[in-house]
Every structure is written in structure tokens, then in C-alpha cells.
Amino acid sequence: MLQTKQLMDIEKIRKDFPILNVKVHGKPLVYLDNAATTQKPEAVINSITDYYENYNANIHRSIHKLGEEATAAYEEAHRKVSDFVNASFEEIIFTKSTTESLNLLAYSLGNKLKSGDEIVISQMEHHSNFVPWQQLAIKKGLKLKFIEIDENGLLKEDSINENITNKTKIVSLTHISNVLGTINNVEEIGKIVHENNALFIVDAAQSVPHMPVDVKKLDCDFLAFSGHKMLGPTGIGVLYGKKDLLEKMDPFLYGGEMIKEVTFEHTKFNDLPWKFEAGTMNIAQGIGLGTAIDYLNKIGMGNIEQHEKELIKYAMEKLNEIKEVEIYGPEADKRSGLIAFNVKDVHAHDTSQILDSEGIAVRAGHHCAMPLASVLGIVASARASFYLYNTKEEIDKLVEGINKVIKVFK
Amino acid sequence: MTQENMDPSFVGEGMYRENILDHYKNPHNKGEIENAEIKFTENNPLCGDVITINLKLNDHKVDDIKFSGQGCAISQAATSMLTDEISGKTLEEIKNIKREDVVNLLGIDVGPVRTKCAVLGLVAIKEGIKEFENK
Ligand SMILES: Cc1ncc(COP(=O)(O)O)c(C=O)c1O
Numbered sequence: 001m002l003q004t005k006q007l008m009d010i011e012k013i014r015k016d017f018p019i020l021n022v023k024v025h026g027k028p029l030v031y032l033d034n035a036a037t038t039q040k041p042e043a044v045i046n047s048i049t050d051y052y053e054n055y056n057a058n059i060h061r062s063i064h065k066l067g068e069e070a071t072a073a074y075e076e077a078h079r080k081v082s083d084f085v086n087a088s089f090e091e092i093i094f095t096k097s098t099t100e101s102l103n104l105l106a107y108s109l110g111n112k113l114k115s116g117d118e119i120v121i122s123q124m125e126h127h128s129n130f131v132p133w134q135q136l137a138i139k140k141g142l143k144l145k146f147i148e149i150d151e152n153g154l155l156k157e158d159s160i161n162e163n164i165t166n167k168t169k170i171v172s173l174t175h176i177s178n179v180l181g182t183i184n185n186v187e188e189i190g191k192i193v194h195e196n197n198a199l200f201i202v203d204a205a206q207s208v209p210h211m212p213v214d215v216k217k218l219d220c221d222f223l224a225f226s227g228h229k230m231l232g233p234t235g236i237g238v239l240y241g242k243k244d245l246l247e248k249m250d251p252f253l254y255g256g257e258m259i260k261e262v263t264f265e266h267t268k269f270n271d272l273p274w275k276f277e278a279g280t281m282n283i284a285q286g287i288g289l290g291t292a293i294d295y296l297n298k299i300g301m302g303n304i305e306q307h308e309k310e311l312i313k314y315a316m317e318k319l320n321e322i323k324e325v326e327i328y329g330p331e332a333d334k335r336s337g338l339i340a341f342n343v344k345d346v347h348a349h350d351t352s353q354i355l356d357s358e359g360i361a362v363r364a365g366h367h368c369a370m371p372l373a374s375v376l377g378i379v380a381s382a383r384a385s386f387y388l389y390n391t392k393e394e395i396d397k398l399v400e401g402i403n404k405v406i407k408v409f410k
Numbered sequence: 411m412t413q414e415n416m417d418p419s420f421v422g423e424g425m426y427r428e429n430i431l432d433h434y435k436n437p438h439n440k441g442e443i444e445n446a447e448i449k450f451t452e453n454n455p456l457c458g459d460v461i462t463i464n465l466k467l468n469d470h471k472v473d474d475i476k477f478s479g480q481g482c483a484i485s486q487a488a489t490s491m492l493t494d495e496i497s498g499k500t501l502e503e504i505k506n507i508k509r510e511d512v513v514n515l516l517g518i519d520v521g522p523v524r525t526k527c528a529v530l531g532l533v534a535i536k537e538g539i540k541e542f543e544n545k
Contacts, residue, residue: 346483347457347459347480347481347482347483348457348482349457349459349481349482349484349524349527350426350482350483350484353425353524354426357424364457365456365457365458366455366457366458370458373458379457379458379459379460379480379481380457380458408426408431409426409431409483
């Protein structure tokens with residue numbers, strides 16, 4: 001705890017999150033479901049209210065004071081997101097979520113693929129980086145290949161090399177697995193992808209919120225993440241794409257705002273990034289995401305990463321001590337701040353129900369990765385996932401809760 | 411058991427009463443029936459619970475019932491209790507069993523999310539009957 005205190009003042013941070021005062025079944029909330037969605041600091045909640053109370057207007061089209069203010073705030077949020085991942089302004093597109101960002105890619109890139117082309121994903125993908133490619137492959141007669149994982153939940157190196165070949169057109173991989181916590185070495189894999197002249201997509205839903213991510217350093221072609229997993233509101237997601245690639249791509253949605261000129265015969269599309277933002281966007285949510293990024297920057301992504309490293313190391317040690325607990329995924333030093341587990345002979349749902357009675361929120365289920373669950377040979381697992389406001393004391397409570405589960409089912 | 415008999419304090423660990431844990435650990439009518447007229451599998455994508463129901467009929471009455479699959483204590487215990495309940499019943503009688511009846515068998519307040527787990531076996535039985543009758 002001492003070391004953590006030097007990095008970040010957790011007590012002070014916790015005061016910024018109104019929901020952390022909530023009592024659940026009469027007990028203080030221990031929120032360990034951050035991989036599903038994170039809580040919101042007061043500053044984010046206030047920025048959304050401020051927009052609706054003081055300058056609510058549509059953007060990019062209203063030549064009046066409120067419209068100008070709203071447009072400026074929304075574009076400022078775009079700029080903050082661009083800087084946050086080291087992209088340029090034209091390269092950041094707002095969507096509804098990671099899911100929408102990935103669907104946009106499957107649709108827009110998929111249009112140009114021909115029967116026999118190959119797409120490579122992995123066994124550990126979330127359904128949102130799985131189903132769009134699977135369905136595209138079925139529709140267009142493409143071949144979908146899967147990089148395998150080893151018994152420690154790491155991508156097998158030989159499977160990476162075998163699957164990515166000169167027939168590969170797209171490789172889409174998760175940066176961090178939302179079940180195993182595995183941090184994939186996307187920087188190295190990206191080099192192999194590019195040697196084979198394929199496009200490289202990174203699902204960064206679980207990485208951008210938890211560690212510094214630099215798209216130039218990763219050298220990925222596209223990257224997707226969600227605002228609600230990084231202190232921002234729901235309904236706002238991000239797609240990064242290299243400018244030259246985005247320019248060549250067809251829009252995903254057509255309509256207002258994404259056009260420059262429309263005649264009865266044809267349409268000239270708008271400049272980047274607006275070409276991909278058709279119709280009225282989630283304005284308040286975009287502005288809210290900008291505020292969330294300000295908050296994260298103030299704390300420092302490096303500090304957040306370090307804090308979570310300490311939490312996961314502590315949690316792995318404590319959970320490994322309980323002989324009835326089975327943990328999935330790699331050692332602490334190869335994973336991010338999340339841990340999926342099962343208590344022997346107890347279904348994950350029952351585990352999370354009993355933890356809930358202690359005020360502890362974890363996720364139970366297949367975590368939107370049913371193919372992975374089948375590889376692991378389980379139907380479900382419980383998952384505790386941490387963020388900047390979690391403490392070692394909360395992990396102690398989790399351990400107490402798990403011991404209670406064991407007692408009830410003895 | 412009626413709704414009034416339920417103690418609203420049965421939440422969290424209180425949900426895991428002796429009889430539920432007994433049925434979970436030692437389920438009744440677990441297994442398969444080789445030449446069952448009705449065989450139906452239902453799953454709950456929320457938690458990955460799967461239940462397969464096997465019904466052997468004799469003159470439109472349940473002669474034998476078995477279930478297989480895996481899942482949480484609530485889905486397994488509820489199905490175990492339900493299979494006891496419907497032995498010997500006619501298909502018409504089974505069709506009249508309601509979701510609340512299963513919750514009442516458990517005797518606890520399961521809440522909206524876990525009700526899906528509780529009624530998984532019933533859904534499998536009813537869907538199985540529907541499929542059988544449409545054959
Ligand atoms: C690795 C990963 N990819 C994609 C998603 C989908 O995110 P969203 O539901 O915000 O679209 C998630 C969220 O659960 C995730 O963990």
C-alpha cells in the first residue's frame with residue numbers, strides 16, 4: 001500500500017466517485033467489475049449535465065451561439081482522444097462502442113475482400129471481435145483462422161507464424177484479453193502482419209483504459225476502444241485508423257453530416273474524420289469522454305498501470321493461497337488487472353451471488369467469449385477486474401467473500 | 411408452497427438453503443433415457459447453463475423423467491425438484507405449470523435475473539412437449 005500511496009492518493013481519488021458511497025445490501029460497495037464498465041467521476045457526470053443545462057445544441061450545422069459552443073466542445077473532445085493515443089485529429093472517429101468500431105471495419109474493409117482471402121483472429125477474442133469476422137467470412141466465402149492459446153493463456157508463437165501468411169488480408173487481435181488478462185505483444189505481432197502485407201487491427205477495449213497506448217509505437221492500422229470502460233459515459237466509442245487507409249475506405253453509415261455535397265446523381269463525402277460520423281452523434285457522451293481523458297491524464301496512465309500491477313500481484317498471491325480456487329490465464333507479470341476464477345464445484349453464478357450479498361460486484365458468465373470458454377473447458381467463470389480506485393483492502397474483502405462461498409457449499 | 415411462505419430475507423447466501431444445496435449436490439432424476447419420446451436441450455446464454463430433458467411417456471403420462479447438463483445451484487436444484495413434481499403427470503398438467511410454481515418449489519425469492527436460471531428446466535420441458543406435439 002505504501003508504494004501505491006506514493007504514486008496516487010487512492011483515498012482522494014475515491015472521493016471523486018459518488019457511487020463509491022453507495023451501500024449494497026447494507027455493506028460498502030466493492031466494485032470489481034471494471035472490465036465490464038467503470039464508474040464515473042463527478043467531473044464526467046458534471047460535464048454531461050453542463051452540456052445539457054448550458055449549451056445543448058446540435059453540432060456542425062447550427063450557426064448560433066449554443067451550436068458553436070457545442071461544436072467546439074465536441075471537437076475538443078476529439079482532439080483530447082487523438083492526443084491520448086498519439087493519433088492525428090483526422091484519424092479519430094467517434095462511434096457508439098468498440099463493438100461498432102469493429103463492425104465498421106468488418107463492413108468497410110470486408111467490402112473489398114474476395115472469396116478465398118483469409119482473416120486471422122485468435123481463440124481469446126471477445127464476441128465483438130469474433131462474430132463480425134465470422135459472419136463476414138460466411139457471407140463472402142473467406143477463410144477465418146484462429147491463433148491458438150497455450151495452457152498459460154498466452155498466444156502460441158508457432159500458431160501466430162503458421163496462421164499469418166501472404167494469403168492473410170486482415171489480422172484482428174485483442175490487446176488484452178477480457179477473460180485471461182493476457183497482455184498480447186501486439187507490437188511484435190504487428191511486424192509479422194505487415195511483413196505479409198495484411199492490415200492489423202487491435203481491439204484495445206481493455207488496454208487503452210489501463211495503460212499508456214501509443215498507436216504510432218504499436219504501428220497498428222486500426223485500433224478500437226470504448227469510453228465507458230475508461231471513466232466515460234456509455235454510448236461513445238472510438239475507432240483509430242491510419243489516415244491514408246481511412247481515406248480509401250467507404251463510409252459505414254450514410255446520411256447527414258458525412259457529406260460535402262449531394263446532388264440528385266451523386267454524393268461527395270466529407271473530410272476525415274466526419275466522413276465516418278453520419279447523423280447526429282452522441283454529443284454529450286463525446287464531451288463526457290473528453291472530460292474522462294482529462295481526469296486520467298491528471299492521474300497519469302503510467303501510474304494507473306503501476307497501481308493495477310500491484311493490485312493484480314496481490315490478488316494472484318491471495319487467490320493462489322486458496323486451494324479450492326482455480327485461476328485462468330498467465331502469471332501476474334504477463335497480465336493486466338483482472339482475474340477470472342472458479343471455486344471448486346461451485347458455479348460462477350452462485351459465487352457471484354454470495355459475493356454480492358457482501359457488497360462485492362464481480363462478473364459471472366462466459367464474459368462474451370464463448371469460444372474461449374470452450375477452449376478452457378469451462379462453461380463460466382467469475383471475474384474480478386480492477387481500476388484506479390480499487391485497493392488491497394478490497395481484495396482482502398474478495399478473499400473473505402470467496403471463503404464464505406466455500407463455507408456455504410461445503 | 412405459496413408465495414406467502416417465502417422469507418424475503420433469503421438473499422445472497424440465504425438463498426443457498428439446505429434443501430437447495432441438497433438437490434444441487436445430489437440431484438434427483440439425473441441421467442438420460444435411451445428411448446425417450448421427448449428429448450430437448452435448452453441453454454441460458456447468460457451463464458452457460460445447459461439442461462437436457464428426457465421424458466418417457468405412457469398413455470400421455472410421464473412414465474419416466476431424467477435430466478442432464480450443468481449449471482448453477484439454482485438451475486440444477488429447481489430442475490431436480492421439478493422432475494420429482496411432474497412424475498406421473500399428464501402433458502396437459504405439465505403445460506399448466508407456471509414459472510411462479512417453480513420459484514415456489516425453491517421456496518426462496520430468486521430475483522429477476524436468477525429466475526431465468528430457476529425456470530430453465532421448465533422451459534426445456536415445455537419446449538420439448540411443443541416439439542413432440544408438432545411432430
Ligand atoms: C476485449 C473487449 N473487446 C470488446 C469489448 C466490447 O466493448 P463494448 O461492449 O463497449 O462494445 C469488450 C467489452 O466487454 C472487451 O472486453
